[in-house]
Amino acid sequence: MEKTLKKVTTFAVVTNTFLAVIKIITGILFNSMAVLADGIDSSTDIITSIIVFLATRYSSKPPDKLHPYGHTKAENIGAKIISFIVFYAGISLLIESFLKLVKKEYILIPGFLPLFVTLISVLFKTILFIVEYRIGKKYNRSSLVAEALNMRNDIMLSTIVFLGVFLNKTGLAWMDPLVGILMSVIIIKVAFEIFSENAHLLLDGIHPEDEWIYDAILKVCKDCGKIKNPHKIRVRKIGINYDIDMDIEVEPNMTVKESHELTKCIKEKLINITNNKIYDVVIHVEPLENIEIEPYGIRGDYEKTNHTNNNNS
Known part of the structure; x- marks a missing residue:
């Protein structure tokens, strides 16, 4: 089991790092708020993947004199940290996108590379979601399930980004910051879902x-x-x-x-x-x-x- 979890979390860190780099670079080069925001969101996934990596290992430690009930709640704490990170990313993105839209600081995005990058993001995020959710449910790893739910959210975000960039290229330049606002609302919603999912266990209760x-x-x-x-x-x-x-x-x-x-x-x-x-x-x-x-x-x-x-x- 531990070898499987290690492989999954390592794969998640490497994949999210790759996606974050290509989306941030593409967003900057093509001045796309939506693609850049998607890249920033993937950057937070790197942090959450590392947290899951550490939490799953610590929670596997056997009970000891100071922790007679074991260390399994480390995963719930990790999931809580993930919810705060995701919430912060959503609020930051909401403010930035709103300012872009109000100030009309948007342009038509040149080239087709942003569309291609978002398609790659959807593909890899889908693979990550399937793997993390199945393994998380199989071994009942709450932090891994929390990251999988965040990954499902990322699939929707990247899909919205693709549509936003596509519509932007048809002449609707304001679609780029508008997509950023929609993305931020979804991110904030997922943050609350992750937070509430683990609140019961940390309060010594049940779902x-x-x-x-x-x-x-x-x-x-x-x-x-x-x-x-x-x-x-x-x-x-x-x-x-x-x-x-x-x-x-x-x-x-x-x-x-x-x-x-x-x-x-x-x-x-x-x-x-x-x-x-x-x-x-x-x-x-x-x-x-x-x-x-x-x-x-x-x-x-x-x-x-x-x-x-x-x-x-």
């Missing part, structure tokens, strides 16, 4: 698409039998795996061995349901008090305390 795990936990508790009032259920992601904390109640006269068998039942069923994507399941066993308790988060303790106080009064 909305993983909410099904809570219903699965409650169902497992019911299927195992003799388990009452599962509560304080908390789930977070560590890499691709679920880390689960929860409390359950059992009959007060149940032996330690019997209650232990129930916790084993919960863990085994959760492992099967999640296709072995369980980092750990920590279950606290309590004596049954015949009080319905809110199953999620710390509200369970709050509800339980209130019921107990009411009964005592």
